[in-house]
Amino acid sequence: MSNLKVSITVNGERKEAEIEPRMLLVHFIREVAGLTGTHVGCDTTNCGACTVLLDGRAVKSCTVLAAQANGKKVTTIEGLSKGENKLHPVQKAFVDKHGLQCGFCTSGMIMTSFWLLNKKRKLSEEEIREAISGNLCRCTGYESIVDSIQEAERRMDESEEYIEEEIPARRGR
Ligand code: FES
Numbered sequence: 423m424s425n426l427k428v429s430i431t432v433n434g435e436r437k438e439a440e441i442e443p444r445m446l447l448v449h450f451i452r453e454v455a456g457l458t459g460t461h462v463g464c465d466t467t468n469c470g471a472c473t474v475l476l477d478g479r480a481v482k483s484c485t486v487l488a489a490q491a492n493g494k495k496v497t498t499i500e501g502l503s504k505g506e507n508k509l510h511p512v513q514k515a516f517v518d519k520h521g522l523q524c525g526f527c528t529s530g531m532i533m534t535s536f537w538l539l540n541k542k543r544k545l546s547e548e549e550i551r552e553a554i555s556g557n558l559c560r561c562t563g564y565e566s567i568v569d570s571i572q573e574a575e576r577r578m579d580e581s582e583e584y585i586e587e588e589i590p591a592r593r594g595r
């Protein structure tokens with residue numbers, strides 16, 4: 423099968439490439455865009471380590487073909503911070519509340535949290551747990567992750583220092 427030419431805007435930068443039609447978005451992000459903060463934990467839509475925003479919606483990028491993202495905007499974990507020393511409040515809350523141990527799930531967990539907090543505030547613990555149910559963590563036991571998201575919500579309420587994106591209503595992930 424012949425290659426496809428795609429153009430995907432990743433964290434505000436347009437990336438153009440000729441790719442095999444079967445290439446997954448996660449591999450485009452890691453191999454073409456060179457952004458390795460998005461992880462591959464399973465390749466089978468189970469772990470959520472590959473979560474990014476696609477036109478503002480949280481998606482598991484191992485479940486999306488790069489061709490399906492042609493002409494669209496992708497935000498990865500690298501797109502949340504403003505330089506190395508300026509973490510987004512969600513990132514900072516995960517650091518301060520020990521929402522990570524090995525860190526493998528963390529970029530996906532943070533992208534889901536970022537999407538959630540831009541969509542809704544005053545979240546109950548149950549709503550937070552439901553929202554991150556597609557993101558698996560083998561280390562933390564989730565308590566510190568929930569604490570981190572609650573802390574991130576407080577900080578985003580107080581701070582202007584976050585990226586505003588138009589987040590569409592949630593659909594099947
Ligand atoms: S790598 Fe995509 S869900 Fe696990």
Ligand code: FES
Pocket residue numbers: 521522523524525526527528558559560561562
């Ligand atoms: S921090 Fe290790 S898998 Fe979540």
